[in-house]
Amino acid sequence: MSQFIYLTFDGLSRGAVYAAFALSLVLIWRAARIVNFAQGAMAVAAVYAAYSITSATGSYWLGFGVALLAGLVLGVTVERVVMRFVDHSSPLNGVVVALGLVLVIQGVLGIIYGNEFRPVETPFSRDAFEVGGVAMLSRYDLFVFAAVGAVVLVLTLLFTRTAIGLRMRAAAFAPDVSRLLGVSVGGMLTLGWALAAAVGSLAGMLVVPTELGLHPTAMDVVFVSAFTAAVVGGLDSPIGAVTGGLVVGLLLSYVSGYVEPTVAPMAVLLLLVVVLLGKPGGLFSSSRARVA
């Protein structure tokens, strides 16, 4: 029982990070109908920026802020300089360009920082509290939950309570109709990419210290889990992304704990296949048309 409790908390903590990362994929999908396969590489670039600042100043929090800022800037740059010029007549075009971006970003990071794994510090202890001899959550887990919870709350308020959120949703639903209503669709798209990249950077900052360390390809495996989470929940659904992230986190944790850690990625892929066969739109998908 104690193992089950530990694995559950561990899974939820990992799942929260996948949820944040899946949320960043959903944000871009809703805004531009593109699965941004470069999201992981973009997040790693932001974490490297944080690493440089933290190494130079000794301040984790300054690096943390720089990572989010770098994410915003990178999101704007990728949208304005690259994605805006992609021919969207075929969905594959965006995917191919995103995959090309992965190679470019990882190559540049490798040239600048080298290809060795660099350990990254966490701002809080990763030692789990014990209650009655049962390992529960660590301070770092609590930090992860708080950070991801704050992101979900801010995004929810943005999209449901603000005029700019309303326009972002409108631009994503029907760009031409939105233009007629005075919405700057291009501006909303850029904002969507910026927000998504910042959320992806946050996920990178949270997950990289818990993995092997910082490396240009550090987010590749995380991307697969987060992409699965987004598909499980439904690429159109922010709630689905969060739920999918937690489901994937728990699955990874249980399979790692009860079966074998090396099998865990296969379990994620199996989940992806099952969902795609059973409910291709995801668990939170809706058959409702986007424009009435």
Place this chain on the structure above:
Amino acid sequence: MATDDLALHNITVRFGGLVALDDVSLRVAPGRIVGVIGPNGAGKTTLFNVICGFVPPSEGSLTLDGRPWRPRPHQLSRLGITRTLQGVGQFAGMTVLENVMVGVHGRRAEEEAFAALERCGVARYAPTFPGALPYAIRKRIELARALVAKPRILMLDEPAGGLDADEIQWLGGLIKEVGTTVLLVEHHMDLVMSVCDEILVLDFGKPIALGTPDEIRQNERVTEAYLGTPA
């Protein structure tokens, strides 16, 4: 003489080998209700798309308030021009109130959106999603969304499509009381003849008549375009 709100000068639109609009000119004076009619495929919606900036003219030009103007869709609202769409075009994932709020800017967006819905008689649907509502109700919501920005030029693209006689009568009353310049593309002749000050008739992209409703009624070329030449 007052400056025209909007004027089209010798507009021609070609899609490859197809001439969708052929040398069309139109002057729309402030406060006038101008109808654009013609058989299916006459180029009415293309004309609207030119004014909205969705379709660039192959030849010709536009002026707004007497000045040369190159329309861009996202600037129309700021210039006081709004348009309804044939296919309704509401955001299914948003409530009716949110749909209308998208068209308003400023702090009082919610109040103004609700007032526009009230004006169109659909305020009670404000918290619902438009996808499940009857077509006639969605048409009214579309009108509310166009009116909420308090346009000086209102472009209505087949607003009577799918409406019954009572709804069309209500629509006619609304168009007349709006008190703004209106451009109306419509197939429902009774509505067009009863509300318009002036009517432009298109046939295969060519302007074949321009005049008051009485003049259009008596125009033989218009009758031919609609009914065909007697055998």
